[in-house]
Amino acid sequence: MSIDYHLHPLGHKAGRYTKELLMPFLDEAQVHGLREVGFADHDDFVEGINMESILSLKTLYPDMDIKLGLEVSYRPGREEEIKRIAGMLPFDFLIGSIHDLKGWMFDHPDFRSGYSNWDISDLYGEYYSSLGQLVTSGLFDIVGHLDVIKVFGYRPQGELLPFAEQVLQSISRTDLIVEVNTAGLRKPCAEIYPAEELLVRCFELNIPVTLGSDAHTAGDVARDFAYAKELLYRTGYRRLKGVTKRQSYSVLL
Ligand SMILES: [Zn+2]
Numbered sequence: 054m055s056i057d058y059h060l061h062p063l064g065h066k067a068g069r070y071t072k073e074l075l076m077p078f079l080d081e082a083q084v085h086g087l088r089e090v091g092f093a094d095h096d097d098f099v100e101g102i103n104m105e106s107i108l109s110l111k112t113l114y115p116d117m118d119i120k121l122g123l124e125v126s127y128r129p130g131r132e133e134e135i136k137r138i139a140g141m142l143p144f145d146f147l148i149g150s151i152h153d154l155k156g157w158m159f160d161h162p163d164f165r166s167g168y169s170n171w172d173i174s175d176l177y178g179e180y181y182s183s184l185g186q187l188v189t190s191g192l193f194d195i196v197g198h199l200d201v202i203k204v205f206g207y208r209p210q211g212e213l214l215p216f217a218e219q220v221l222q223s224i225s226r227t228d229l230i231v232e233v234n235t236a237g238l239r240k241p242c243a244e245i246y247p248a249e250e251l252l253v254r255c256f257e258l259n260i261p262v263t264l265g266s267d268a269h270t271a272g273d274v275a276r277d278f279a280y281a282k283e284l285l286y287r288t289g290y291r292r293l294k295g296v297t298k299r300q301s302y303s304v305l306l
């Protein structure tokens with residue numbers, strides 16, 4: 054039994070939720086024995102999401118708990134717009150993610166040259182400062198790919214934990230759930246989000262976790278979940294969090 058709360062049927066293009074678009078993701082989820090799935094497309098494409106297709110699927114997949122989520126790009130100053138988007142549909146959960154710093158889309162291959170403008174330690178400081186504001190905004194249920202700033206493998210000298218420590222402590226004072234996201238394993242950084250040393254600190258701080266593949270195609274649903282679960286178990290985790298109508302609950306890992 055497991056859950057995958059980070060599926061992108063729309064991917065990176067505008068479109069519309071239909072049964073035909075969503076079903077391959079659910080079929081794949083069934084193959085992997087998932088008990089819960091959460092669609093969580095990017096908020097840029099929220100106009101294409103509709104409840105009708107979700108509801109019709111619930112009758113077709115009675116054994117699957119199908120959630121409607123949204124992955125929202127957080128940037129300081131966007132709070133009011135995010136509140137408006139959050140009210141557009143009865144979302145089960147909102148994932149808050151950082152995809153840009155002052156408009157520079159640092160996680161996009163087309164803008165990779167931007168790294169040459171930064172001292173990497175300063176960049177990590179800037180990223181975790183924005184993430185700190187995401188955490189205290191109170192707008193989200195889940196923190197998406199917590200250390201995505203490593204996506205292209207740019208890492209500062211020395212230990213990573215000091216960059217994230219304040220943010221992790223801040224998360225521990227909220228109800229936020231940290232997402233263990235396997236997409237990092239498929240990126241140049243070749244490492245799960247968050248890195249093991251950060252996950253160990255999450256466990257020490259009693260921060261709950263959930264699981265997401267960040268699948269943009271059905272074939273990536275639950276990808277590398279055996280590895281993720283083994284890592285979580287080794288870290289000490291025995292439970293994950295699910296979320297319905299923005300209320301979280303505990304499920305066995
Ligand atoms: Zn993302």
Ligand SMILES: [Zn+2]
Binds near residue numbers: 059
């Ligand atoms: Zn995503």
